[in-house]
Each structure stands twice: as structure tokens, then as C-alpha cells.
Amino acid sequence: MMLLLAVLCVLYVWSPATLIGGQGSSTNIIPRKKVPRSSNGGHLFREEGVWNYTTMLLREDLNVLILGARETIFALDLDDITVRKAMVNWPVTEQKQKECSIKGKDATNDCKNYVRILHKRDDDRMYVCGTNAFSPTCVYMSYVSGELKLDNKQEDGKGKCPFDPFQRYASEMVDGALYSATSLNFLGSDPVMMRSTDEIVRTDFTRTWLNEPNFVHMAHIPEGDSSPEGDDDKIYLFFSETAVEYDSFSKVDVSRIARVCKGDMGGLRTLQKKWTSFLKARLDCPFLKINLPLLVQDVFQLCQDDWTTCIFYAVFTLQLDSSEYSAVCAYKIEDIKMVFSKSKFKTPVTVETSFVKWVMYSGEVPDPRPGACIDNHAREKSINKSLDLPDKTLQFIRDKPLMDQAVKAIGQRPLLVKTGIAFTRIVVATATALNGSSHQVMFIGTKNGSVLKAVNYEGEMVIMEEIQLFEPSQPIKILRLSNTKQKLYVGSEVGVVQLSISECGRYHTCLDCVLARDPYCGWDLKEGQCSTINSIHRTRISTVIQSLSDGDTSRCPPIGGSKPVNIWFIHGNSVKLWCQPYSNLAQVHWKVNGKLIRPSDTFQILSDSLMILNASAEASGYYTCSSVERKYEAQHVAYDLQMWSGSGTAASIHDVKEKENTLVAMVVILSLILATLVIWNLYKGYLPLPCCHSRVKDMANRNVDESFSASQAQQHKVASPTVNLNSNNNYANNQRYSISRETDRLSTTVGSSGQISVRYRDDESEI
Numbered sequence: 001m002m003l004l005l006a007v008l009c010v011l012y013v014w015s016p017a018t019l020i021g022g023q024g025s026s027t028n029i030i031p032r033k034k035v036p037r038s039s040n041g042g043h044l045f046r047e048e049g050v051w052n053y054t055t056m057l058l059r060e061d062l063n064v065l066i067l068g069a070r071e072t073i074f075a076l077d078l079d080d081i082t083v084r085k086a087m088v089n090w091p092v093t094e095q096k097q098k099e100c101s102i103k104g105k106d107a108t109n110d111c112k113n114y115v116r117i118l119h120k121r122d123d124d125r126m127y128v129c130g131t132n133a134f135s136p137t138c139v140y141m142s143y144v145s146g147e148l149k150l151d152n153k154q155e156d157g158k159g160k161c162p163f164d165p166f167q168r169y170a171s172e173m174v175d176g177a178l179y180s181a182t183s184l185n186f187l188g189s190d191p192v193m194m195r196s197t198d199e200i201v202r203t204d205f206t207r208t209w210l211n212e213p214n215f216v217h218m219a220h221i222p223e224g225d226s227s228p229e230g231d232d233d234k235i236y237l238f239f240s241e242t243a244v245e246y247d248s249f250s251k252v253d254v255s256r257i258a259r260v261c262k263g264d265m266g267g268l269r270t271l272q273k274k275w276t277s278f279l280k281a282r283l284d285c286p287f288l289k290i291n292l293p294l295l296v297q298d299v300f301q302l303c304q305d306d307w308t309t310c311i312f313y314a315v316f317t318l319q320l321d322s323s324e325y326s327a328v329c330a331y332k333i334e335d336i337k338m339v340f341s342k343s344k345f346k347t348p349v350t351v352e353t354s355f356v357k358w359v360m361y362s363g364e365v366p367d368p369r370p371g372a373c374i375d376n377h378a379r380e381k382s383i384n385k386s387l388d389l390p391d392k393t394l395q396f397i398r399d400k401p402l403m404d405q406a407v408k409a410i411g412q413r414p415l416l417v418k419t420g421i422a423f424t425r426i427v428v429a430t431a432t433a434l435n436g437s438s439h440q441v442m443f444i445g446t447k448n449g450s451v452l453k454a455v456n457y458e459g460e461m462v463i464m465e466e467i468q469l470f471e472p473s474q475p476i477k478i479l480r481l482s483n484t485k486q487k488l489y490v491g492s493e494v495g496v497v498q499l500s501i502s503e504c505g506r507y508h509t510c511l512d513c514v515l516a517r518d519p520y521c522g523w524d525l526k527e528g529q530c531s532t533i534n535s536i537h538r539t540r541i542s543t544v545i546q547s548l549s550d551g552d553t554s555r556c557p558p559i560g561g562s563k564p565v566n567i568w569f570i571h572g573n574s575v576k577l578w579c580q581p582y583s584n585l586a587q588v589h590w591k592v593n594g595k596l597i598r599p600s601d602t603f604q605i606l607s608d609s610l611m612i613l614n615a616s617a618e619a620s621g622y623y624t625c626s627s628v629e630r631k632y633e634a635q636h637v638a639y640d641l642q643m644w645s646g647s648g649t650a651a652s653i654h655d656v657k658e659k660e661n662t663l664v665a666m667v668v669i670l671s672l673i674l675a676t677l678v679i680w681n682l683y684k685g686y687l688p689l690p691c692c693h694s695r696v697k698d699m700a701n702r703n704v705d706e707s708f709s710a711s712q713a714q715q716h717k718v719a720s721p722t723v724n725l726n727s728n729n730n731y732a733n734n735q736r737y738s739i740s741r742e743t744d745r746l747s748t749t750v751g752s753s754g755q756i757s758v759r760y761r762d763d764e765s766e767i
């Protein structure tokens with residue numbers, strides 16, 4: 001049991017950040033903040049009885065998010081996805097469902113219609129495909145006068161959309177033609193990449209082209225718009241497949257990038273209605289410790305200006321499920337183009353009579369170069385279309401589509417590596433910093449249902465936040481970015497969440513704001529808050545603090561009124577002093593009378609507090625808690641701890657002791673009331689508790705710790721202002737605001753007969 005009396009007002013110390021020297025940590029991949037689900041704004045969409053919200057099409061032109069789920073398609077308001085503007089059902093027929101289950105599939109789960117493909121067409125209609133109980137089907141859809149309508153006429157979806165809803169696929173719509181990569185048959189064993197126009201062009205059915213692939217992403221690069229060589233647009237395909245180039249008797253998978261030319265019409269005799277331009281190369285995301293290739297899971301294409309600036313960001317995971325290991329690598333389009341246009345080819349050779357290995361081909365390569373698009377060089381030779389290509393070129397490419405060189409990541413290393421979590425999806429946004437420089441901010445979906453927000457500053461990786469979106473955790477299955485709305489849309493099997501790409505309000509102090517190194521945010525000295533950087537800020541940079549490369553907080557204003565919290569304790573009891581840094585990267589330092597506290601029998605240093613066990617007279621003193629992040633130390637809170645030695649008030653103390661039975665809670669309502677009584681009594685008339693009023697704003701800027709649940713608040717009423725002085729980030733500000741309001745109320749309405757002499761210090765000079 002213990003008794004602690006605490007002064008009501010929240011007083012905390014902010015010394016200006018001090019430089020304590022030393023090196024900042026260079027590649028810390030711990031997310032600086034964990035943002036719990038409760039604080040992401042609550043924009044969650046889910047419809048009763050509908051699951052699998054894993055297909056999306058952004059229609060910024062119509063201000064809707066088209067969302068494909070199981071047997072249902074929604075149109076949601078892009079500004080607030082909880083607003084459902086329209087919805088259309090697309091169920092399987094009973095007949096189809098029966099056929100599907102007769103073939104051995106699970107009627108309630110597999111034999112449904114999972115919407116898998118959603119593309120905008122030039123005529124404003126949309127093209128939609130669903131698995132339709134293992135009988136893929138496509139249909140046109142329109143969104144007119146607030147209604148989603150499916151055409152009556154349905155098309156065969158074989159080769160466009162997977163049969164199996166659990167199989168991955170990729171697709172892209174280019175000039176009204178659907179390019180797709182999926183399985184062509186019920187068993188899912190015939191992979192294909194094809195273009196669906198009147199004349200279908202597709203990959204050859206040979207393992208040389210696609211070897212048990214897992215398709216991930218497709219991207220159109222409009223190279224034809226500006227190519228000095230008269231080259232054509234390309235459609236790139238990212239996937240993983242069984243490798244052929246390793247000396248391994250066990251199956252090894254490898255990541256690949258393949259591409260075809262938009263104008264490819266197939267060959268005349270050889271490769272009739274097959275791609276003449278299908279080339280593939282290994283996609284490397286190297287990491288020293290790992291011998292097995294990493295497997296690509298998702299790709300995002302970021303182009304700043306024309307196609308030559310395009311960069312593909314890809315997330316990778318390890319191919320063994322046993323250890324979770326993830327990485328992000330980035331690839332320049334020019335490097336990719338170079339491999340396909342200049343690399344040597346690989347060719348199969350038989351070693352030891354049965355084993356086939358692919359090695360570099362050093363023989364003669366026909367002209368035009370196999371797999372090249374029709375460009376000026378070909379046209380000079382009077383080859384105007386792929387149908388004109390010579391057999392020699394076509395035979396070569398049919399047998400040897402694999403490049404000898406691999407596509408290398410920028411810097412030949414990952415931008416980000418993380419263990420203990422599997423990355424599933426990625427999008428990348430460009431942020432313009434205060435000084436006008438651009439930064440690529442990665443948003444990475446994980447298997448654990450969170451999104452990581454990360455930036456790479458010249459090789460140094462910073463994960464600003466880990467935002468938990470689905471609880472219980474659900475793998476992130478789709479991520480979409482709207483640059484015009486500055487929002488993210490995140491889908492899983494159970495629902496969709498909308499996020500803002502910047503939430504500067506989550507950083508409550510100048511230090512927190514600047515140390516976060518979030519390129520979207522800066523500390524506005526005029527407003528005294530962490531603001532989203534806009535063009536006005538850029539015209540007055542001297543009044544905004546942002547320090548992305550160093551997190552230099554030296555310009556942060558000192559917050560005045562450094563006052564310790566007064567705490568009284570009873571001999572032999574335990575005392576808990578709270579202090580929670582804003583950041584997972586900060587180290588907490590506790591000092592008593594200026595001396596660093598080391599853990600001992602008396603002192604326990606916990607992540608959010610200091611426990612003083614069996615406190616004796618020696619425990620009295622001036623305690624400070626500071627956190628050190630990078631090279632900056634900031635004092636968060638100070639306590640003036642004194643042993644209670646009153647005598648005439650034993651009865652009151654006993655009252656309190658009887659009511660108090662939470663060992664670790666530092667303050668209980670009665671102690672507060674007692675303190676209030678005293679203060680009220682002693683200072684009635686000449687001490688109107690000024691700090692409580694003047695600090696409401698400060699307090700509103702702080703946050704209430706997660707552990708300080710609403711129920712605790714109820715139980716102990718006012719207990720918390722002193723308890724959770726420096727609670728961590730992220731939570732509802734107004735809670736604390738209301739607590740301090742409550743405090744005010746109590747201080748003026750409770751008590752008239754305080755007996756305990758508690759000294760209330762309001763004057764700094766007394767400290």
C-alpha cells in the first residue's frame with residue numbers, strides 16, 4: 001500500500017534540446033512510432049456479409065474508389081470511403097456453383113465470384129473480371145448518375161482472370177487492350193501472358209518462357225512517346241518462377257522481370273500469334289547474408305516526368321516461410337532497358353546427361369536483335385512490323401528468352417531491410433520538403449496488418465511510423481495511392497481503410513516533429529504546431545523548422561515554466577514515476593539530484609516509468625527523466641520527491657489508504673482531493689491555480705498514454721494528469737484536455753477542511 005500526494009497541476013520541464021555529441025544511429029530500422037489502430041481516423045469500410053476487399057480502381061475523375069470484393073462491387077467516396085455511393089452485386093449462378101463443386105472445389109469459399117480485374121477504358125466504361133466459380137468471366141461496367149451498372153453481355157475471362165481466387169495474377173489496360181498474366185486452365189497449371197484483342201497474342205506454352213510462375217505486377221511504359229531510336233511502348237511483367245540458372249537439385253525460385261512490345265503482332269510462320277518480343281531477366285535484390293534469391297511480392301512504378309525517370313520500387317520476401325525477412329529494392333527503367341537491349345542471352349546446356357543448366361550464350365546473335373521491338377534500325381531493314389521479322393531472329397528468341405545479365409537494384413543494395421515482418425505491398429509518394437527538395441516516401445503493407453512509412457535519406461533508412469490498420473491482424477492485400485487526395489487506400493480480406501499520407505498532428509512537440517524527419521511535416525514557429533508543409537511555409541522558411549538529414553532540433557524553442565511535479569511518499573512504499581518518450585528510438589535517462597540512476601534493488605527502470613521500491617528517506621530528491629534521440633537530449637519531466645512526515649493527519653491518511661488498493665497507480669482520487677483541499681485552503685483567495693489554466697494548451701498538446709484507459713480514468717478520476725506526464729504520442733489529445741478541465745472543477749468544488757499541510761510550489765525560484 002502506498003500513499004502519494006501529488007499536486008494537481010501538470011508541470012513539466014522542457015529544457016531546450018542539448019547537443020550531447022556522439023554519432024546518430026545510422027540505419028535504425030525500428031519504426032520510430034507505433035500508431036495503434038484507434039488513432040488512424042477511423043475511416044474503415046466494410047459491408048455486412050461481404051469479404052475480400054482486394055481489388056481497387058481509383059477514379060479520381062469521378063471522385064470514387066471502385067472496390068471489388070466477393071460477389072460485389074462498390075463505388076466509395078474518395079474523400080471518405082465510409083460513404084458508399086453505389087453498389088452492384090455480381091453473384092455466381094446456382095448452375096455455375098454446382099459445376100464448380102462437382103469438380104471438387106469448396107462450394108462456400110472457392111465457388112464464388114471474386115472480382116479480380118478492374119480497369120478504366122477510354123470510353124469511360126470499366127472492364128471487370130471475376131473468378132465466377134472457377135469459370136472466369138468479364139463484363140463492362142458503367143458508373144452513371146450515381147449508379148453502378150453491369151452490362152448484360154458477358155465475355156469469356158480465360159487467360160484474363162484467374163480461375164482460382166487464391167492464385168496471383170497481373171493485368172494492365174493499354175490503349176483499350178487488356179494485357180494479363182494468369183493461368184489459362186482450371187488446374188492453374190498453364191501460365192500465360194497475353195493481350196486480348198481480336199487477335200490474341202500470348203506466350204508460348206513452354207517452361208522456357210514461364211516456369212511455374214507467380215505473377216505479381218504489370219506496368220506500361222510509354223517509351224514510344226519519346227524515343228530517339230523510334231522504339232515502342234513496353235509492357236513489363238514482374239513475377240517469380242522456378243529458376244533454371246542455378247546448380248541446385250532442389251527447387252529454387254527466382255524473381256523476374258519480363259517485357260513485351262506494345263506493337264508486337266506475333267510472327268508470320270514462327271511464333272504465330274505469340275510474342276516475338278518476350279524477354280525476361282533475373283531481378284536481383286541482393287542481401288549479403290542470404291544465399292537464396294528473394295522473391296518479389298509487389299511493385300510500384302513512380303515516374304516524375306517522362307518515362308526515362310521511371311523507377312520501380314519492389315518489395316521482396318524470403319522464399320522460406322520459416323524466417324520472416326523483407327526488403328525493398330528500386331530499379332531504374334534505364335537499367336532495365338539496358339539489360340534487355342544489350343545483355344547477352346542465356347542458353348540451355350545439358351550437363352551430366354540429364355541435368356539442364358542455363359549458361360551464357362556466346363555464339364552469334366541474329367540481326368535484328370531477338371526480342372527487340374520494331375525500331376528505326378529494323379525499319380531501315382524494311383521490317384515494319386513483327387510479322388516481317390526473319391525466322392532466324394524468331395527461332396532464337398523462342399528458345400532463348402532469358403537474359404544473361406540480371407537487372408540490378410539502384411546502388412546494388414536494398415533501400416530497406418527488415419526482419420520479423422513480411423512485406424506484402426508497396427506504394428511510393430513524392431514529398432516536397434521545406435527547402436524544395438523531393439523525397440520518396442514509401443508506404444509498405446505488411447502481413448501483420450500494418451503500414452510502414454519510410455524514407456531513405458542518402459542511404460540512411462528511416463521508418464517514421466508503423467500504423468496498425470487491422471486488428472486482429474489481417475495481411476494487407478492491396479495499396480492504392482491518390483496523389484490528388486494525398487490519401488492511401490488499404491485493402492484486406494476484411495475491410496478497407498483510408499489513410500492520409502501525412503498526419504503531422506501526431507507530432508505534438510517541436511522536438512518530436514523535427515526528430516521524426518517526416519518530409520511532409522515541419523514545426524511552424526508562428527503557429528506553435530507541427531504542420532503539413534505547404535507553399536506558404538516555403539515562402540517563410542525561417543519560421544518553420546525541418547531538418548530531414550540530421551533531425552537537428554537546436555532551433556526548437558525552449559518551453560518556459562520548467563517546474564517539477566511535487567510528490568510525497570510514505571516510508572516503505574513503492575513509488576512509480578512516469579515518463580514515456582515520444583519515440584521508440586529514444587533512450588530514457590533517469591537522474592536523481594543530477595546523478596544518473598542505474599537499475600538496482602531500489603530502482604527499476606521500466607519502458608514508461610521509474611519504480612522506486614520500498615522507498616526510504618534517501619529516496620527523496622529531485623528526479624528528472626530525459627530521452628536521448630539521435631544526439632539530442634530532452635528533459636521530459638521532473639519530480640520533486642519528498643517523504644511524508646506529517647503527524648496530525650494520520651486519520652486522513654488512513655482513509656486514503658483504505659480506499660487505495662492499486663499498488664502501482666501513483667495517484668488516487670482521494671490523494672488528489674486531499675491535495676486539492678489543502679491547496680484550496682492554503683491559497684484560497686490568492687492562488688487561483690494559475691498553472692492549470694495557463695497549461696491547458698500545453699496539456700492538450702500532449703497525449704494520454706494507451707495504458708491510461710477510459711476505465712482507469714473513471715476509477716481514479718483526476719489521477720492521470722500527473723501520472724502520464726510524457727506519455728507517448730498518437731492518442732486523443734482532448735482526453736487530457738478534459739482531464740485538466742475536470743481538475744479545475746474539482747479544485748473549486750471539493751473540500752473545505754483540508755488539514756494536511758501540503759506546500760504547493762508555483763514559483764520556479766523555490767526549486
Ligand SMILES: *[C@@H]1O[C@H](CO)[C@@H](O)[C@H](O)[C@H]1NC(C)=O
Pocket residue numbers: 051052114165166493494
Ligand atoms: C475471403 O475472405 C475470407 C474472410 O477473411 C477468407 O477466409 C478467405 O480465405 C478469403 N478468400 C480468398 C479467396 O482470399
Ligand SMILES: *[C@@H]1O[C@H](CO)[C@@H](O)[C@H](O)[C@H]1NC(C)=O
Pocket residue numbers: 382383384388
Ligand atoms: C515498310 O515501310 C516502308 C515505308 O513506310 C515501305 O517503303 C516498305 O516497303 C515497307 N516494307 C515492308 C516489308 O512492308
Ligand SMILES: *[C@@H]1O[C@H](CO)[C@@H](O)[C@H](O)[C@H]1NC(C)=O
Pocket residue numbers: 420421448
Ligand atoms: C508480425 O507477426 C508475426 C507472426 O504473426 C510476429 O512473429 C511478428 O513479431 C510480428 N511483427 C511485428 C513487427 O509486429
Ligand SMILES: *[C@@H]1O[C@H](CO)[C@@H](O)[C@H](O)[C@H]1NC(C)=O
Pocket residue numbers: 433435436437547548549550
Ligand atoms: C534540402 O535539404 C536536403 C536534406 O535536408 C538537402 O540534402 C538538400 O541539399 C537541400 N536542398 C536544397 C535545395 O537546399
Ligand SMILES: *[C@@H]1O[C@H](CO)[C@@H](O)[C@H](O)[C@H]1NC(C)=O
Pocket residue numbers: 572614616
Ligand atoms: C525496506 O527497507 C528497510 C530498510 O530501509 C528494510 O528494513 C526492510 O526490510 C525493507 N523491506 C522490504 C520489503 O524490502
